[in-house]
Amino acid sequence: xxxxxxxxxxxxxxxxxxxxxxxxxxxxxxxxxxxxxxxxxxxxxxxxxxxxxxxxxxxxxxxxxxxxxxxxxxxxxxxxxxxxxxxxxxxxxxxxxxxxxxxxxxxxxxxxxxxxxxxxxxxxxxxxxxxxxxxxxxxxxxxxxxxxxxxxxxxxxxxxxxxxxxxxxxxxxxxxxxxxxxxxxxxxxxxxxxxxxxxxxxxxxxxxxxxxxxxxxxxxxxxxxxxxxxxxxxxxxxxxxxxxxxxxxxxxxxxxxxxxxxxxxxxxxxxxxxxxxxxxxxxxxxxxxxxxxxxxxxxxxxxxxxxxxxxxxxxxxxxxxxxxxxxxxxxxxxxxxxxxxxxxxxxxxxxxxxxxxxxxxxxxxxxxxxxxxxxxxxxxxxxxxxxxxxxxxxxxxxxxxxxxxxxxxxxxxxxxxxxxxxxxxxxxxxxxxxxxxxxxxxxxxxxxxxxxxxxxxxxxxxxxxxxxxxxxxxxx
RNA sequence: CGGGAAGUAGCGCAGUUUGGCAGCGCGCUGCGUUCGGGACGCAGAGGCCGGGGGUUCAAGUCCCCCCUUCCCGACCA
Numbered sequence: 001x002x003x004x005x006x007x008x009x010x011x012x013x014x015x016x017x018x019x020x021x022x023x024x025x026x027x028x029x030x031x032x033x034x035x036x037x038x039x040x041x042x043x044x045x046x047x048x049x050x051x052x053x054x055x056x057x058x059x060x061x062x063x064x065x066x067x068x069x070x071x072x073x074x075x076x077x078x079x080x081x082x083x084x085x086x087x088x089x090x091x092x093x094x095x096x097x098x099x100x101x102x103x104x105x106x107x108x109x110x111x112x113x114x115x116x117x118x119x120x121x122x123x124x125x126x127x128x129x130x131x132x133x134x135x136x137x138x139x140x141x142x143x144x145x146x147x148x149x150x151x152x153x154x155x156x157x158x159x160x161x162x163x164x165x166x167x168x169x170x171x172x173x174x175x176x177x178x179x180x181x182x183x184x185x186x187x188x189x190x191x192x193x194x195x196x197x198x199x200x201x202x203x204x205x206x207x208x209x210x211x212x213x214x215x216x217x218x219x220x221x222x223x224x225x226x227x228x229x230x231x232x233x234x235x236x237x238x239x240x241x242x243x244x245x246x247x248x249x250x251x252x253x254x255x256x257x258x259x260x261x262x263x264x265x266x267x268x269x270x271x272x273x274x275x276x277x278x279x280x281x282x283x284x285x286x287x288x289x290x291x292x293x294x295x296x297x298x299x300x301x302x303x304x305x306x307x308x309x310x311x312x313x314x315x316x317x318x319x320x321x322x323x324x325x326x327x328x329x330x331x332x333x334x335x336x337x338x339x340x341x342x343x344x345x346x347x348x349x350x351x352x353x354x355x356x357x358x359x360x361x362x363x364x365x366x367x368x369x370x371x372x373x374x375x376x377x378x379x380x381x382x383x384x385x386x387x388x389x390x391x392x393x394x395x396x397x398x399x400x401x402x403x404x405x406x407x408x409x410x411x412x413x414x415x416x417x418x419x420x421x422x423x424x425x426x427x428x429x430x431x432x433x434x435x436x437x438x439x440x441x442x443x444x445x446x447x448x449x450x451x452x453x454x455x456x457x458x459x460x461x462x463x464x465x466x467x468x469x470x471x472x473x474x475x476x
Numbered sequence: 477c478g479g480g481a482a483g484u485a486g487c488g489c490a491g492u493u494u495g496g497c498a499g500c501g502c503g504c505u506g507c508g509u510u511c512g513g514g515a516c517g518c519a520g521a522g523g524c525c526g527g528g529g530g531u532u533c534a535a536g537u538c539c540c541c542c543c544u545u546c547c548c549g550a551c552c553a
Contacts, residue, residue: 003514013547030544080553083553084553087551087553139552142477142551143549143550143551149552202553205553222553225553227553290512292511292512294510329510329512329513330511330512330513331512332513332514332515333513333514335514349512350512
């Protein structure tokens with residue numbers, strides 16, 4: 001293992017090193033592609049499971065749509081095409097011959113899905129349609145970064161159709177709340193929840209809602225999006241249903257997605273100079289036992305105890321690993337598991353067996369203490385929870401201390417440059433003012449509140465009456 | 477796609493200026509000693525020098541084309 005650059009000195013270098021050294025992912029042979037290794041994929045699988053359970057609990061079903069679609073199909077919704085066209089890869093050859101009709105590789109599946117919905121939806125009785133799929137998509141990105149922006153990535157995309165505006169908007173918010181639970185309550189990433197300004201909206205949506213987290217370099221990362229599509233796609237793909245009064249109506253839509261980028265968010269929100277720090281819910285291993293011994297006698301004594309401890313913890317549903325590799329000494333293993341961010345390490349040597357104790361080391365707080373075996377085992381679930389809490393508190397403190405309220409254009413222009421972070425100020429809602437700030441600071445509006453509320457003040461750019469309070473920041 | 481840097485063993489790099497035996501550190505394999513915070517000794521294995529063309533007696537090194545990665549931009553649901 002090589003030493004990592006420091007978080008505070010070279011964050012991009014730290015990120016790349018930790019992704020590689022912890023065995024999360026690497027670049028694939030084709031431009032912008034990525035190989036996600038088992039340790040990284042396991043984190044994603046946990047996020048997947050947490051989300052999938054909640055999708056099912058809120059009445060959604062999974063399905064599978066194809067990777068390819070005729071380019072014509074993709075082109076039906078004008079805004080959508082305009083937004084995505086530059087990123088779409090097109091298959092022109094197959095079976096050694098040029099195709100009569102080129103096929104687009106999905107950058108997202110609204111087109112495919114609304115085309116199908118036009119056949120699936122006839123009556124108000126068919127609604128709502130609450131479907132989701134787990135899949136990969138491809139977007140021809142100019143510049144890629146492992147997990148954060150790669151040409152191919154995995155995600156889930158939910159696509160629902162409803163009989164009313166109200167119902168679709170409620171669905172948009174319901175799924176945003178599901179995301180909030182997983183991002184905050186599971187991944188321990190505190191977020192600002194809100195809407196996007198019109199310029200940052202999903203191409204084809206009437207409203208885009210999002211969760212914005214702050215990474216360790218104070219830059220913003222959009223963790224997910226939940227879109228209110230209005231009737232844009234139902235009109236483009238002719239999805240009409242007959243209402244109880246016998247009238248044809250266009251369906252109302254939502255779509256929502258969360259991708260493997262969330263793994264990047266976990267890395268960049270919690271990581272420190274020693275490596276990853278993982279919330280226990282997504283940690284591939286939650287507790288690692290490092291046995292310590294010299295002689296064969298000691299080895300068998302220690303390993304027997306280690307097995308017992310593991311079995312007891314596994315019974316409580318905890319993911320435990322005994323690091324019984326003989327070629328590494330304990331100190332090396334400590335460093336490696338810290339790099340990988342495993343929440344709790346148990347050190348177990350002959351002395352501890354004699355004392356009927358375990359040394360319990362917390363990755364988040366770096367605290368290490370001797371605890372009697374039975375207490376350590378019975379209390380492990382709580383220890384994991386408090387480790388999670390410490391992570392969440394730490395991230396919240398960091399974000400709050402890097403979030404500033406401002407009231408003049410000069411303040412943000414100077415402040416973003418010198419301090420980074422999030423800047424909260426009043427905005428008139430005019431794109432001209434938004435652009436002016438962005439051009440001066442490279443910061444964009446990350447969110448405005450879900451519910452418009454009068455900020456009781458004037459726009460920090462033009463001085464006209466404020467519409468809402470916007471949070472600005474430089475983003476990934 | 478623009479500006480900059482780079483690609484040589486799994487990782488980090490030297491060698492390229494001035495063409496002439498493919499190197500170093502870590503890691504890896506074997507044996508031994510070690511083992512409570514990144515151990516040590518000895519012996520080994522491992523290379524189409526990113527790819528393709530060219531110049532030359534001779535190319536990691538010079539020339540041309542291409543690919544990939546990183547940083548800064550542009551772009552980015």
